[in-house]
Amino acid sequence: MTERFAIYFAPQRDSALATRAEAWLAQPQLQALTGSARKYGFHATLKAPMALKAGTDQHQLAAALAAFARNHAPVAMGRLEAGLIDGFLALTPVAQPQELIDFAAEVTTAFDDFRAPPGAEERARRLMAPLTDRQIELLDRYGYPYVFEQFQLHMTLTDRLPPERRDELVSAARDWFAAELALPIRLDRLVLFHEPEPGAAFCRLDDYVLER
DSSP states (O other), X not given: OOOEEEEEEOOOTTSHHHHHHXXXXXXXXXXXXXXXXXXXXXXXXXXXXXXXXXXXXXXXHHHHHHHHHHTOOOEEEEOEEEEEETTEEEEEESSOOHHHHHHHHHHHHHTGGGBOOOOHHHHHHXXXXXXXXXXXXXXXXXXXXXXXXXXXXXXXXXEEOOHHHHHHHHHHHHHHTHHHHTSOEEEOEEEEEEESSTTSOOEEEEEEEOOO
């Protein structure tokens, strides 16, 4: 079985946002609508889940993350808002700054040498989504279509929602996260997540706080 690793932004474990998001995902009445969100954990993708290529390992990836974090400063993201992305409920920046797009692009390229090329099955699965020619180009080059100018930071709160539930749950999320959405936040760390085998839940391994 092939394990995978992902590089995410996730807020500090004991922060108000992390605590509130954990409680959101744990609501019994939402369990049928949050299976995938719970599996991947509350996060924003910077380097999508990847198997490590031959000749690299977890320790090398961790060392590279530590070195990267020492040489990069936190990125201001402004305030977040709750809304829909392709039918998924997520928290996104109210106005995504270019500095954030540039930082995400740097993460994409900095760690790409650790990524094993995706197999035909994974590529076919990605192509089931309606991708543009540019997104297919990025998928084939970096293993993920939503990078560089296609990047949109989002922290997913549900799976794709049935249309009749969308307005209700957007409103519920805005109320639930009202205090957290009122304050600006920073992308202040990279977090290494691990999927030990296909289908398993991702677990949070280590935080690499941006220090420069």
